[in-house]
Amino acid sequence: MNIILASPEEITASRIRLSDHRAEHIVKVLRSGPGDIVRFGIINGGRGKAKILDLKRKFPFSVELQVEIFEDMDRASPIDLVLALPRPIMLKRVLSQVSAMGVGTIHLIQANRVEKSFWKSSIVSGEEFLPHLLHGLEQAVATRVPKVVVHRHFRPFIEDFFPNIREQYGSLLLAHPDGGSSLQEGFTEKITPERVLLAIGPEGGWVDFEVKKFLEQGFTPCSIGERILKVDTAVIALHSRISLLLEQLSIQR
Amino acid sequence: MNIILASPEEITASRIRLSDHRAEHIVKVLRSGPGDIVRFGIINGGRGKAKILDLKRKFPFSVELQVEIFEDMDRASPIDLVLALPRPIMLKRVLSQVSAMGVGTIHLIQANRVEKSFWKSSIVSGEEFLPHLLHGLEQAVATRVPKVVVHRHFRPFIEDFFPNIREQYGSLLLAHPDGGSSLQEGFTEKITPERVLLAIGPEGGWVDFEVKKFLEQGFTPCSIGERILKVDTAVIALHSRISLLLEQLSIQR
Structure with missing residues (x-):
């Protein structure tokens, strides 16, 4: 603290x-x-x-x-997350770590490879996110609390909800081991507005149907290499790389 | 696994x-x-x-x-770490996570703000690092085991040991909140050889004497922003940014 x-x-x-x-x-x-x-x-x-x-x-x-x-309050982060609901112990750590690093909104979503029991955990069913978010802020000397939005069904999220927020983002990135693009290639050179939405799948990855749905909505599949990382490691690694790319863009401008 | x-x-x-x-x-x-x-x-x-x-x-x-x-075995990582010994539970997680991300050698060192009891933990006194390193490799689908070297005293490490390995590195980075430079500025444009040694302090940071000693040896103090991160988060965040900078350099060449 x-x-x-x-x-x-x-x-x-x-x-x-x-x-x-x-x-x-x-x-x-x-x-x-x-x-x-x-x-x-x-x-x-x-x-x-x-x-x-x-x-x-x-x-x-x-x-x-x-x-x-x-x-002043710390500046708003240009990064929002879509996160397939991880297991509760992992979720707590991820919430705390991304809150420390800075994130705008975290959309917790259902995905095929999310275990159903995760939705019944007290942290999710009771929406007990705040203590973990505050824990991260207390670590990072920050005060701006990330928003957490829960989406219990995949299709309503991607087909109905997502189109309403899409305009906020200059870049839509789908973390996917078979992504093909490197993160940098998936990163359009002149993103406007300068906000990034990053979607990270469950342990075991997205299924083909989910990937197809994200691509239909304009996401670029991106990989940071061959290594399979745990969700908590992957979130930090991707957040860090995106932050650096955004800093480089803002220096160039 | x-x-x-x-x-x-x-x-x-x-x-x-x-x-x-x-x-x-x-x-x-x-x-x-x-x-x-x-x-x-x-x-x-x-x-x-x-x-x-x-x-x-x-x-x-x-x-x-x-x-x-x-x-083949996964390629050797261009990144080595100097890590002020973290508390045992954190050390286990860091070993597993950096092993998953890829790292060459991890030098665990003494620093003023390292609690003495950490050196007495079974993982350090028994050098029981391998299970945690393998855990990371099993996650990442990799086989190359990072080396771990233990240095129980700060001055012999920085004054006697370090000069012998210094030539291996094109870039020497000291993570330090008051670093002044961004990571990118601390990163020389044409580093040869293309290896990076990154030093990360204990919770609470390096003391002035330690910073002075690192600077005398040619380290550049670097910061990734105002936010204070836990050691495990900081290691991944810095490793990710350095990896991206190295990838960008290799594309430019």
Whole structure:
């Protein structure tokens, strides 16, 4: 936890009292005392610092902070994700990691090779995404929370929902081992608008029908090499390469 | 497990009998039967396929295979790593993930912010790296095992050991949040030889003395942005960006 995050409702007259895992972190990990300064941010808001006014070192932990916000929210990421629902333990890690790296919206979708039981897990059925997203933001010193949208059926997603968001993207990439194109080839030179939608399949990959549907909608199948990567590794690897390509484009302009 | 790996000593006259987790995987996950074909590779050797001759479906599992090797080992990676020793659970994940992505040698080193207890963990004290490296190779359908070298003291590593390997590298990159340069700027345009050594610090980062020592040896401090990433995320993100930059250089040539 490299920044303490709180929602705006928790703050009154620039003061906040914490008594949960954030208080425990300040006491036990940071080992802070009264007068010390910690990084502080408002969820989906600005960033700054907070001064410790008062602190209870024993359980139940309690910390009172004086908050000062002087820095903007982190910039919106140009990358959105379509992710075939991974197994719950993997989903938690991926949500946290992409939240740390920066992502706009994550569309969790059904695919043929997604195990049905994954949809019944508490994280998905209860839409308990926020703690994992916040975990990533706390790591990355960011405050902008990615959106997560759940699509329980493949065809309604690709045929009905997707056409409505398509215009937002200058580049539509389908991660696919038999992709043929390298990521760079799949990346149009002058993408406008400068937003990328990246679709990543389940362990075992997309089935032919799904690939066909994505291609019909204008996606370019892309591969980053012969190696088969786990979903969490692949997401970071692709996100990193796309970020670098976008940075290179913005330097050229 | 996308490929069954075995050491050459296990194979006699193109046949091998498995009775460990590999046999269990063939029986329980792949649900293969006699006559079925599985991907097969020799550790630090070629790749091919194997035909199931005989199989015992109940515990203790047992599978006999007829092996045929017709494809080369995966190419050597141009990237080596210097990694401040992470906590054991993180180390296992990083070894597996970089092994899947492809890496030459991993130098695990001491740094000021490495907790001393990490050196006492069984994975480090017993040098039990191989299972985690193989796990990554089995995922990636690769056979070339990365080397792991342990350096328990920082100064002997950077002052005595490093100068002996320095000539191997065209580019020396130090991941450092205050790096100043972007990764691309830190990347010399015409690196010869085309090998990169990437140094990644502990959670909490390198201390000033360590940065000074790396810079004295010719490392360029590089950052991939303001966001603070966990070691496992940072390793994949940096490896991916460096791989893309190397691919771009090789296309230009």
